[in-house]
Amino acid sequence: MAAGQKNKDLYRVLGVASDASAEEIKKSYRRKAREMHPDLDPGNPWAEDAFKELSAAYQIVSDPVRRAQYDRGELNAEGRKRRPANEPHPGAKKRGFEGFFRDRSGPNIDGVDVNYTLNINFLEAARGTERDMKTTNGSTLKVTVPAGMLSGQVLRLKGQGMRGFGEGRNGDALIEVDVAPHAIFHCEGRDIHTDVPVSLEDAVLGGKIQVETIDGMVNVKVPENANTGTRLRLKGRGLADGKRKDGECGNHYVTLVITLPKEPDVGLKEFIRKRAEED
Numbered sequence: 001m002a003a004g005q006k007n008k009d010l011y012r013v014l015g016v017a018s019d020a021s022a023e024e025i026k027k028s029y030r031r032k033a034r035e036m037h038p039d040l041d042p043g044n045p046w047a048e049d050a051f052k053e054l055s056a057a058y059q060i061v062s063d064p065v066r067r068a069q070y071d072r073g074e075l076n077a078e079g080r081k082r083r084p085a086n087e088p089h090p091g092a093k094k095r096g097f098e099g100f101f102r103d104r105s106g107p108n109i110d111g112v113d114v115n116y117t118l119n120i121n122f123l124e125a126a127r128g129t130e131r132d133m134k135t136t137n138g139s140t141l142k143v144t145v146p147a148g149m150l151s152g153q154v155l156r157l158k159g160q161g162m163r164g165f166g167e168g169r170n171g172d173a174l175i176e177v178d179v180a181p182h183a184i185f186h187c188e189g190r191d192i193h194t195d196v197p198v199s200l201e202d203a204v205l206g207g208k209i210q211v212e213t214i215d216g217m218v219n220v221k222v223p224e225n226a227n228t229g230t231r232l233r234l235k236g237r238g239l240a241d242g243k244r245k246d247g248e249c250g251n252h253y254v255t256l257v258i259t260l261p262k263e264p265d266v267g268l269k270e271f272i273r274k275r276a277e278e279d
Contacts, residue, residue: 008077010057010070018071022062029058033112037162039137052165055109111164111171118143118155118175122182125149126192126214126239135160135173143175148190148240148249151179184212190239190250197259198222200268213237213252220254230256 011018016028032054038047060066060079069075076082114136120129128147132140141160154176161171185192196211206224210217213234220232231253238250261268 008053008057010061010077013054013057014061022064025058025061029054029062030112033058033162034114034136037112037137039163048165052109055165059109108166108168109164110168111162113171114161114173116173116175117178118145119178119180120145120149121180122185123214125151125177125179126185133175137162141173145177146240149177149179150187150239151177153177185214187239190241192238192250192252193255194252195255195257196220198226198256200258200260203227203256203258211252211254214239222256226256226258228256228258232256 011020014025014028015032016025020028033051036047036051036054038044038051041047056079057077060070060075060077066075066079069081070077070079074081116133116135118131118133120131125145126147128149129145131143131145133143135141141157143155143157145155154174157173157175159170160173163170184194187193192214194211196209198209199207201207202209202222203226204224206226207222208219209222211220211234215237218234218237220234222232223230234252234254236249237252240249
């Protein structure tokens with residue numbers, strides 16, 4: 001721990017007021033830890049000491065019992081119980097290299113989790129993809145996005161955040177997926193919905209139409225006397241659910257929209273006119 005740390009104000013080190021809530025302390029620590037991590041400032045010989053000072057302060061203040069002892073003056077900023085002025089430091093009685101290194105060993109500090117956002121398009125999320133991402137320390141992460149990811153879901157890459165110190169674990173990389181909307185498909189949960197045009201002839205007589213799905217074009221049978229708003233289900237053609245061991249997918253729902261020919265159909269107009277007169 002840096003010289004003079006025992007006289008430091010831990011709240012000032014953490015950048016919070018002495019009456020800050022546990023959540024405020026945690027939030028400030030994570031922000032400062034990301035900003036002050038030595039990996040981001042490799043040319044600064046004091047960066048690691050400053051980071052350890054910050055983390056040591058957090059270890060005390062984030063613990064309700066130790067924080068209360070510190071606030072009452074029972075602990076110093078090193079986390080040690082205060083001793084009378086005439087009482088020697090227990091480390092002074094130690095001899096040899098064992099005591100020397102034990103007193104000077106650094107704290108075990110867990111690395112900080114780092115948050116990222118990964119922007120992908122709808123079909124990449126639906127089918128799964130791989131992306132390379134630059135991290136805050138300049139390295140590259142290979143991110144595997146499983147099929148069926150929804151916008152707002154988070155991928156956790158263990159140990160890919162800020163490195164820890166001593167026996168502390170490395171932090172994780174938390175990657176929030178942001179899925180861009182699609183021009184044709186829209187989702188409700190794991191079900192996909194599309195509006196598909198159908199000719200008057202196919203709607204009346206029935207027939208087959210081609211429908212685009214996330215897996216490509218498929219043939220769909222239109223029943224006789226279908227109408228605008230008729231909904232057809234393509235079972236298992238929706239988004240995969242990576243949380244389910246059976247790999248079950250949602251469905252794709254096709255809503256039919258009857259469309260008339262672009263060019264006027266004289267025969268059709270005459271038929272409709274006669275039909276109207278009969279009614």
